[in-house]
Amino acid sequence: RTPGGELPDARSPYPSHRHTPMATAHAMSARCVAPRVSGVGGQRLARIPPQHTTTQEQKIRKLAPHSRRVGGARHGGACASSAGASDPTAASTAVAAAPLTEKDLVDYLRSGCKPKSAWRIGTEHEKFGYQLDNLKPIEYEAHVKLLLEALVERFNWEPMMEGGLIIGAKLDGQSVTLEPGGQFELSGAPLENLHLTCAEVHSHLYQVKTVAKELGVAFLGMGFQPKWAVEDTPVMPKGRYKIMKEYMPKRGTRGLDMMFRTCTIQVNLDFSSEEDMIRKFRTSLALQPIATALFANSPFADGKPSGMKSLRSDVWTDTDPDRTGTLAWVYEDGFGFEAYTKYVLDVPMYFVYRDGIYHDVTGQSFRTFMEGKLPDFPGERPTLDDWEQHLTTCFPEVRLKRYMEMRGADGGPWSQICALPAVWVGLLYDEQALADAEALVSDWTSEEREYLRTAVTKDGLQTPFRDGTVQSVAIDMVRISKEGLTRRRCNEENFVDGLMEMATSGKTSADRLLDLYENEWAGDIDNIYKKLTY
Numbered sequence: 001r002t003p004g005g006e007l008p009d010a011r012s013p014y015p016s017h018r019h020t021p022m023a024t025a026h027a028m029s030a031r032c033v034a035p036r037v038s039g040v041g042g043q044r045l046a047r048i049p050p051q052h053t054t055t056q057e058q059k060i061r062k063l064a065p066h067s068r069r070v071g072g073a074r075h076g077g078a079c080a081s082s083a084g085a086s087d088p089t090a091a092s093t094a095v096a097a098a099p100l101t102e103k104d105l106v107d108y109l110r111s112g113c114k115p116k117s118a119w120r121i122g123t124e125h126e127k128f129g130y131q132l133d134n135l136k137p138i139e140y141e142a143h144v145k146l147l148l149e150a151l152v153e154r155f156n157w158e159p160m161m162e163g164g165l166i167i168g169a170k171l172d173g174q175s176v177t178l179e180p181g182g183q184f185e186l187s188g189a190p191l192e193n194l195h196l197t198c199a200e201v202h203s204h205l206y207q208v209k210t211v212a213k214e215l216g217v218a219f220l221g222m223g224f225q226p227k228w229a230v231e232d233t234p235v236m237p238k239g240r241y242k243i244m245k246e247y248m249p250k251r252g253t254r255g256l257d258m259m260f261r262t263c264t265i266q267v268n269l270d271f272s273s274e275e276d277m278i279r280k281f282r283t284s285l286a287l288q289p290i291a292t293a294l295f296a297n298s299p300f301a302d303g304k305p306s307g308m309k310s311l312r313s314d315v316w317t318d319t320d321p322d323r324t325g326t327l328a329w330v331y332e333d334g335f336g337f338e339a340y341t342k343y344v345l346d347v348p349m350y351f352v353y354r355d356g357i358y359h360d361v362t363g364q365s366f367r368t369f370m371e372g373k374l375p376d377f378p379g380e381r382p383t384l385d386d387w388e389q390h391l392t393t394c395f396p397e398v399r400l401k402r403y404m405e406m407r408g409a410d411g412g413p414w415s416q417i418c419a420l421p422a423v424w425v426g427l428l429y430d431e432q433a434l435a436d437a438e439a440l441v442s443d444w445t446s447e448e449r450e451y452l453r454t455a456v457t458k459d460g461l462q463t464p465f466r467d468g469t470v471q472s473v474a475i476d477m478v479r480i481s482k483e484g485l486t487r488r489r490c491n492e493e494n495f496v497d498g499l500m501e502m503a504t505s506g507k508t509s510a511d512r513l514l515d516l517y518e519n520e521w522a523g524d525i526d527n528i529y530k531k532l533t534y
Contacts, residue, residue, distance in 0.1 A: 008479050047103045048075065099381045100370060102341065108384060109337040112402025113273050119429060120190035122268035122403070123197045123421045125413050126183045127219040129212070135227060135529055138182050143217050147184075150211040151176060165237050174200070176208075180241040181233040181260035184208065184219060186216065190268075194425060194492040195487075196416040205414065205534055219534045223298030223312035223410025225261035226528050233260045239358030247362040251320040258319045262312045263411030265295070267421035268403045269428055274336050279438065280428050281398055282330055286441035288397040288408035289452035290477050291423065292337075293460045293470050294499055295409035295416060296510040303525045305517065309460035309510040312410050316395065317454055323347045324395045326453050328446045340400050350393050352377060352386065366390055397453070411508060413532060417500055422495035425488075426481030433484025440476055461506050474503040 129138035129147075138144055148166045150157050151157040157176070160168035168177040173189030186204045191197050212218055220226075235241065241259065248255025264276040271277040296309035308314045316324055326344070329335065344402070345366050351358040352374070359376060361369075382390075388495055391401050399405040406424045409416070427437045452470070455463045478500045485493040502508050515529065521527040 029287055035194055039381070062460055069388050099372075100384070100387065102370075103346070104346070104384075106337045108387060109341060109400060109402060110274065112271065114270055115275075115316070116272055116429075119270040119272075120192060121194065121197055121421050121425055122190050123188045123201070123265070123303060123417065124185060125201070125265045125269070125417045126179055127221055128225060128263060128411075129182055129184055129217055129219050130529065132216050132218055133405075135232050135526060137225075137228055138217050140236055141180065144178060144182055144184075147208065147211050147217075148176070152206060154211070155207050162238060167236070167238055169467055174204070175205075178236045178238065179232075179259070179263075180236055180238070180245070181225075183263050183466065190329070192489045193488075194418065194422050195229045195490070195494050197413075197421055198495075201414060201417050209534060218527060218529075221263075221297075221411055221413045221532050221534055222528070223263055223296075223310060223412065224257075224301060224306075224315070225475075226273070226298075226300035226525055227303050228261075229302060230256045230260045235260075239353075240351055243358055243360045243362060246360075247350065248320065251322065254315040254318040254320045255320060257315045259299075262315060264297075264312065264353040264407065265411055265417050265420040267424050269404050269406070269424060270403050277400070277404065278335055279434060280404060281400065282335075283434065283437050283441060284404070284406055284424065284428060285327065285330060285396075285398045286449055287427070287437065287477060288406070289449075289456045290470060290474050291406070291408040291455040292410075292419075292507060294423075294474050294478075294502060295412060295420065295464065296456075296460045296508045297410040297412040297416070297513070299510040299514050300517070300525060300528070304515060306458050309508065310410055310457045313408065314454075314457035315316065317457070319395065322395060326450050327396050327398075328450070331446065344391060345392055347390070347394050351388060352382075353389065403491055410509075418426045418495050419499050422485065423478060423481045423499060424491060425492070426484035426496065427477070430484030430487050432487065433480050436480045436483075437477070440480065460508055471503060475500070478503050486497035 070245075085455075129143065130136065131138060131143070145166060148159070148169050151169045152159050154498070155171070157169035157171040159166045160170060160177070161284050168175055170176075177185050177187065179185060186201070188197060191200065201300060210218065216521050233303050235245070244259060245256065248259065257462045271280055271282070292310050292313045296313075298311040299305055299309055299312055317506070329339070329343075347366075347367055348363045349361045352369070353359070354363050354377075359374060361374060364374060366382065366387075369377070369380075369386070372379050372381050374380065388401070391399075395407075399407060406420075410421050448465075452463070452465065459470075461469065461474055463470040465473060478496055482493050482500065483494050485496065513531075516527070516531070517523060517525065
């Protein structure tokens with residue numbers, strides 16, 4: 001936020017960050033930069049020296065000799081495959097060494113454990129593309145295809161193809177992919193500190209904005225499409241989206257809104273052991289509603305206020321009960337890799353990818369697949385690639401793969417793309433901060449956690465909670481995070497200053513936008529494109 005407290009322009013970060021992030025990052029001392037090991041959260045198998053390779057890691061390599069790790073996209077706002085998941089288009093069919101067992105699936109999650117020195121930060125964000133002359137969503141042939149081709153031709157990205165069409169690009173652990181309605185997503189590389197994260201976003205926006213200007217398009221940083229309906233939104237040519245578009249309305253009333261009209265920012269973080277994963281999962285899941293309130297940036301729909309501060313988050317409450325929700329069982333005895341595996345096994349499937357085609361198996365069981373009894377694939381059993389893809393079709397507020405995804409935030413301006421990973425790194429990557437955050441939520445009941453999940457979507461920081469409001473919890477949360485960032489000694493603590501200003505003032509981006517709409521903009525939603533364009 002600017003010194004006057006007004007909503008920041010989407011094109012610039014918080015004032016305290018007006019430096020050259022890459023230069024700052026390279027100036028970091030050795031204590032800040034850990035040894036290079038591939039994969040924040042399993043972007044690919046870590047390059048661990050042979051003498052340090054774990055038995056579990058060796059087994060996973062044997063189980064999946066054909067599995068190729070690439071930086072794919074996630075879908076916290078919409079539906080692309082997750083960062084770190086294998087790219088199903090990279091190979092038409094994967095062959096497992098032997099039929100997978102449930103223990104193999106558990107061991108796959110367990111293989112994400114890595115020493116603290118190998119922990120990384122993987123940040124992802126989505127944004128709405130729109131045409132400058134009429135504000136309509138961008139189209140595939142006229143805009144999206146040309147944007148992706150330009151990234152390949154000018155900036156040396158590698159194309160990602162499906163059915164002969166370019167549907168993404170990848171470079172050095174990063175990937176640019178498409179959400180169902182043409183939302184552009186950057187899935188960042190696993191990076192060592194937050195300065196590198198912010199520099200990565202800056203580089204990406206430079207490339208995308210350079211090409212977009214020539215095509216007469218631009219990008220908007222919000223959590224929900226403020227003007228256009230699902231019917232106004234072009235569908236991207238990806239096979240899995242056709243399947244999901246047909247299936248979503250059978251399971252909830254807001255699934256198509258989720259696919260075509262939402263954007264998010266998320267961060268992927270590591271864990272050292274099953275115990276560490278459990279602590280981080282429980283703590284971050286409890287605090288996701290507080291993050292939702294802090295990052296609330298989606299108060300409009302169809303050109304007017306929606307009645308929600310985070311409409312994006314509200315949409316997720318009526319998308320598909322089989323694969324969303326607060327996961328109350330996470331707080332019960334026995335939670336761990338095995339319990340999460342059983343949960344995912346019970347989530348109905350969407351598709352099986354074979355020979356370049358997404359085959360519709362909606363509603364069928366992965367357990368049945370493991371038994372070789374899928375009606376459309378008799379006798380065929382899944383590979384680890386199939387398991388990776390199935391993991392991406394579960395949509396809780398915190399999602400576990402070989403890393404953990406924080407999924408509670410709306411899309412927003414550059415400053416918030418830097419702040420979202422910062423607040424979670426501060427909370428979860430410092431031992432004292434994690435202990436303090438655990439204490440903050442330790443006596444919350446299941447009913448209170450469920451209440452917060454839904455209530456903050458409407459009232460944000462002003463949501464009543466116990467003897468006060470969520471605002472006081474947000475202040476404590478950001479304070480603990482900043483203390484954790486300070487102890488990291490990477491000069492990262494200023495990345496949460498804007499969040500602290502919001503927490504102490506009680507005014508989030510959604511609150512500022514609603515005030516602008518009612519006063520300065522006189523009810524004209526088109527002004528938001530000037531305010532929040534990158």
